[in-house]
Amino acid sequence: MSAGSRRSLHFVPGGNEKMLAKALTLPADGLIYDLEDSVPPDRKAAARPVIRGWLEAHDLAGRERWVRMNTLASGFGRGDLEETITGRPDGYLVPKPRAAADVREIAQHLDRLEERHGIAAGRTRLLLIATEMPDGLLNIKEVAAASPRVAAISWGIEDLGASMGLGRVRDERGRYLDIPRYARIMCAVAASAAGVEALDTVYTDIADLAGLRRECEEALAMGFAGKLSVYPAQIDVINAAFTPSPEAVAEARELIQAFEEHERKGVFAFRFHGRMVDAPHLALARKIVARAGRVRMS
Numbered sequence: 415m416s417a418g419s420r421r422s423l424h425f426v427p428g429g430n431e432k433m434l435a436k437a438l439t440l441p442a443d444g445l446i447y448d449l450e451d452s453v454p455p456d457r458k459a460a461a462r463p464v465i466r467g468w469l470e471a472h473d474l475a476g477r478e479r480w481v482r483m484n485t486l487a488s489g490f491g492r493g494d495l496e497e498t499i500t501g502r503p504d505g506y507l508v509p510k511p512r513a514a515a516d517v518r519e520i521a522q523h524l525d526r527l528e529e530r531h532g533i534a535a536g537r538t539r540l541l542l543i544a545t546e547m548p549d550g551l552l553n554i555k556e557v558a559a560a561s562p563r564v565a566a567i568s569w570g571i572e573d574l575g576a577s578m579g580l581g582r583v584r585d586e587r588g589r590y591l592d593i594p595r596y597a598r599i600m601c602a603v604a605a606s607a608a609g610v611e612a613l614d615t616v617y618t619d620i621a622d623l624a625g626l627r628r629e630c631e632e633a634l635a636m637g638f639a640g641k642l643s644v645y646p647a648q649i650d651v652i653n654a655a656f657t658p659s660p661e662a663v664a665e666a667r668e669l670i671q672a673f674e675e676h677e678r679k680g681v682f683a684f685r686f687h688g689r690m691v692d693a694p695h696l697a698l699a700r701k702i703v704a705r706a707g708r709v710r711m712s
Contacts, residue, residue: 418476419443419708420566420611421640421656422649423541425482427452429461434468442649443640444478446507449494451482458490462497469501480541482507486519495520499527505539505565510546510573513553517542517560524563539565541613544604545597546573554600558608566611568642569601572618588625602636611639620645630655639705656705663706666699673699 424442427433428449437445447465449458469479481503484490495506506524511517517540524538544558544567545551551574558567571583571594583594590598598614605612614633617626626648630641634656641652658666669686673696676684683692 418478419640419656419705420478420613421709422643422652423478423480423613423640424643424646424649425452425616428465428481429453429457431464434464436646438472438474440646440649441653442477442643443653444480444504445474446480446482446642447503448482449490449498450484450509455490458484459493462494466498466501469498469503478504480505480507482509483520485510486516491520492523495523495527499524499533499538500531502533503538505541505563507541507543509543509570510550511542511544511557511560512547512549514556514560517557517564521561521563536563539563541565542567543570543615545569545571545601546577548574548577551597551600554604555607558604558610564608564610566613566639567601567605567608568613569597569615571597571615588619588622598636602638606637612637614638614641616642616644617648618644620648623647623651626651627655657709658702658706662702666702669695669699670703 420443422442423444423446424437424440425446425448426437428447434447447468449461449465453461465481473479481494481498483494483506486492506520508517508520520540525535527533528535528538540561540563542557542564544554550557554567558564574580574593574597575583578593580593583591585591602612614629617629619625630652633641640656643649643652665687669691672684672686676682683690686695
């Protein structure tokens with residue numbers, strides 16, 4: 415896993431040279447070069463060498479570079495891997511996994527490709543969009559833990575909604591209805607159980623930055639480490655929401671120090687700033703400090 419932050423991973427259409435060039439100037443923590451939804455079937459083969467060329471020419475100064483592949487079942491996925499792996503992306507975003515076996519099959523292809531091209535074994539990571547199919551949502555625990563290559567999981571509602579025939583996924587206030595809310599919750603829980611990062615899905619109302627900010631704050635409270643973006647103006651909002659404030663970091667450091675002082679006295683629960691704290695509060699404080707450290711390293 416990269417030592418940097420994944421507050422924001424931004425989708426870039428894989429065959430669009432103008433958008434690929436603009437993406438280099440964006441403040442996202444990582445870019446996702448898309449070979450799936452933004453590239454029509456008759457252009458996928460032509461888009462692969464374009465993405466490989468951009469991977470080879472631009473290392474993004476340490477920021478992550480991902481490729482959203484097509485599913486293996488589509489007939490395009492294997493070619494996506496074979497024709498872009500020499501660009502040494504940080505990993506592949508995997509759409510629509512239905513079961514752990516789907517993830518393991520991709521991992522096995524990567525095993526062979528890394529060996530063939532002299533790439534360190536296991537270097538190429540996977541980011542799973544784990545809820546785009548109903549069976550993927552039901553199997554999300556096993557999917558999230560399917561391979562050591564998995565660095566993070568996210569969730570999606572557009573494909574899930576289409577496959578289930580959902581007429582709408584939000585209420586009149588813009589809040590998620592039951593099925594997408596369940597998918598979001600399970601993504602956060604499954605990621606934590608598997609020891610990988612949870613990344614919140616895209617916010618498609620690109621003009622509504624206030625709604626995006628509210629959704630980021632909800633995601634942070636649920637344990638998500640970042641959010642996927644589809645429009646450049648969204649990136650600053652996302653980065654700000656998932657960056658711990660100086661005040662939060664200072665209080666977390668103070669709490670860690672207080673725990674160290676109390677531990678020397680054999681005390682593991684005590685009063686801190688008017689509230690009782692114990693081991694879970696220490697774990698959260700450490701996560702805040704670690705997240706702040708990753709942001710500085712990015």
